[in-house]
Amino acid sequence: MNSVVLMILAAAVLVSLVFVVVLIQAKLRSLQPTGAGALYELRPALLTPAERSFAGALDASLPEGVIWFAKVRLADIFKPIRGVSRSAAAIAQNRIQQKHVDFLLVRSADMKPLAGIELDDSSHQEHRRQDRDAFVDRLFQASGLPLLRIPAAATYSPAELKTRLLIIISAEPN
Known part of the structure; x- marks a missing residue:
């Protein structure tokens, strides 16, 4: 007996364990996205209000x-130099892969x-951001591509901006 x-x-x-496993799997499946975009939504605008204000002046x-x-x-602007090891190139690529520049000026004729x-x-002003900014500054300087830093403001003077742009663009070798 x-x-x-x-x-x-x-x-x-055993039946209880199987039941619990089935319940857990069902719960996990319900948390999974059902479509390609299930975890994403459209941003209201590509640019922040400050960037939109600057874009108008630009x-x-x-x-x-x-x-x-x-x-x-940055990975669309720069690439690791040739002649370095694969691991060094991968490390260099990873440093720029998820960073971007707010605006990139290009020559319309050839997209240079x-x-x-x-x-x-x-x-x-944050310490981590200052480290990132210093890296970006060195990257642009080492490549010979000018980087213009503009303090964010409510409004921008198109005339003053044009003067600054002409100086850096005319200094750029063709």
């Missing part, structure tokens, strides 16, 4: 033949990068 009770008890425990300031792109990944622009808001 003892063995029959133990077998019934073991079967009940549009009014650009010399003919120059256009801008926003939020361009002419200069980067960073809007510096209060977040640029």
Whole structure:
């Protein structure tokens, strides 16, 4: 009799465990996205209000033949130099993979990068952000591509911006 009770008890425990596993799997499946975009939603705008304000001044300031792109990944502008080991190239690529510049000025005729622009808001005072900014500054300087840092503001002077842009673009070798 003892063995029959133990077998019934073991079967009940086994059925209970199977039931719990099935419930857990069902719960996990319900948490999984059901479509490609189930975990994402559309942002209200590509640019922040500060970036949109600057973009308006930038549009009014650009010399003919120059256009801008926003939020361009550094990995789309720069690449690791040739001749380094694969691991060094991978490390270099990873450092720029998820960073971007706020605006990139390019020559419209051939899409050649002419200069980067960073809007510096209060977040640029944070220690981690300062380290990132120093890295980006060195990257642009080492490549010979000018980087213009503009303090974020409520409004921008198109005339002043145009003067600054002409200086850095005309200094860029063709």
